[in-house]
Amino acid sequence: MQHAALLVSAYPSKRRFLLISRLHAWGETLEEAFEQCAIAMFNYITELELVEVKQVHHVVAQGHDMLSLLFHFLDELLYMFCAEPYLVAKRVKIVEFDRVNFRIKARAAGEEFTIGKHTQGADVKAITYSAMQIHDRPEAQRPELFVIIDI
Amino acid sequence: MQHAALLVSAYPSKRRFLLISRLHAWGETLEEAFEQCAIAMFNYITELELVEVKQVHHVVAQGHDMLSLLFHFLDELLYMFCAEPYLVAKRVKIVEFDRVNFRIKARAAGEEFTIGKHTQGADVKAITYSAMQIHDRPEAQRPELFVIIDI
Numbered sequence: 001m002q003h004a005a006l007l008v009s010a011y012p013s014k015r016r017f018l019l020i021s022r023l024h025a026w027g028e029t030l031e032e033a034f035e036q037c038a039i040a041m042f043n044y045i046t047e048l049e050l051v052e053v054k055q056v057h058h059v060v061a062q063g064h065d066m067l068s069l070l071f072h073f074l075d076e077l078l079y080m081f082c083a084e085p086y087l088v089a090k091r092v093k094i095v096e097f098d099r100v101n102f103r104i105k106a107r108a109a110g111e112e113f114t115i116g117k118h119t120q121g122a123d124v125k126a127i128t129y130s131a132m133q134i135h136d137r138p139e140a141q142r143p144e145l146f147v148i149i150d151i
Numbered sequence: 152m153q154h155a156a157l158l159v160s161a162y163p164s165k166r167r168f169l170l171i172s173r174l175h176a177w178g179e180t181l182e183e184a185f186e187q188c189a190i191a192m193f194n195y196i197t198e199l200e201l202v203e204v205k206q207v208h209h210v211v212a213q214g215h216d217m218l219s220l221l222f223h224f225l226d227e228l229l230y231m232f233c234a235e236p237y238l239v240a241k242r243v244k245i246v247e248f249d250r251v252n253f254r255i256k257a258r259a260a261g262e263e264f265t266i267g268k269h270t271q272g273a274d275v276k277a278i279t280y281s282a283m284q285i286h287d288r289p290e291a292q293r294p295e296l297f298v299i300i301d302i
Contacts, residue, residue: 016183017176017191025168032167040168122273122302151273 021122021151026144030136031094033143034070034104038077038092041127041149042110045081046118051090054111063102066134070145073104074127080108088113126150172273172302177295181287182245184294185221185255189228189243192278192300193261196232197269202241205262214253217285221296224255225278231259239264273302 021044025037042048059076063069080087089108096105126149133146172195176188193199210227214220231238240259247256277300284297 015190016178016187017174017194019191019195020173020175022171022173023168024171027167036167039166040170043168044170120271 019151021149023147023149026142028142030143031097033145034073035092035094037145037147038074038089041074041078041124042089044122045124046088046113046121048090050118051088052111053090053109055087056107056109057085057087059106059108061104065102067129067132069102069104070132070134070147071127071129074147077108078124078127081113086112088118122151124149124151170302172300174298174300177293179293181294182248184296185224186243186245188296188298189225189240192225192229192275193240195273196275197239197264197272199241201269202239203262204241204260206238207258207260208236208238210257210259212255216253218280218283220253220255221285221298222278222280225298228259229275229278232264237263239269275300275302277301
């Protein structure tokens with residue numbers, strides 16, 4: 001074993017990498033794909049098997065097009081986790097999906113995040129618009145979404 | 152607030168999502184891109200700012216082509232973390248890169264992972280060959296790699 005301190009200078013220190021974390025969700029309908037995308041995000045944050053359904057929180061999201069609607073939908077749910085009521089959603093149900101005015105009303109069911117009871121997964125810092133894709137295909141192929149998140 | 156239990160059946164329960172975590176690394180040389188990819192992996196596992204260089208571990212990786220060499224290089228380093236010496240590497244230096252026999256000898260410098268001292272990030276379960284890419288371009292463009300990991 002060589003002395004560690006002597007070796008450090010020989011190692012590259014400049015960061016030349018990126019970590020990309022992407023959510024890919026789909027469903028029978030676009031609503032379901034949105035719901036699944038939200039669950040995927042919470043699944044990143046903690047193991048949903050350990051989350052109980054104890055309370056329901058209502059969220060409203062408003063966009064100016066479908067991409068910004070998806071962004072704000074996820075962002076509202078992330079905010080619900082990062083601030084009061086600190087809720088981790090095990091289930092998300094869209095109760096109103098207004099495609100003309102780009103507005104969503106949804107219910108999120110779960111419980112308050114509690115260290116000790118719940119595991120800490122990735123620290124989701126933000127939703128991004130980077131390479132965001134929404135494929136809404138009502139025919140043979142299912143609707144699907146791709147969202148890159150900052151962790 | 153409606154009663155939570157009554158609402159659960161109304162929520163979709165089938166999982167229709169995937170989480171994809173990808174490492175993207177580059178360097179002046181292919182060796183550096185490999186080293187950076189390893190650091191990217193450890194950066195996913197824990198915050199490297201909190202890791203000190205206290206010991207050095209030597210790893211050897213053997214492939215049958217460049218892709219499998221990259222796979223085994225990362226896999227050996229992941230194993231070093233998952234089993235004795237449970238080392239988180241803050242620096243990785245390739246000391247021998249044999250492109251003919253697809254063999255790498257490297258030094259990893261860091262310290263034993265300790266809960267309390269180090270943060271727990273993503274639980275990297277495995278390296279995958281899925282959509283793995285190695286672009287080794289010695290001219291104008293830098294060499295770069297893409298590796299998807301299971302978390």
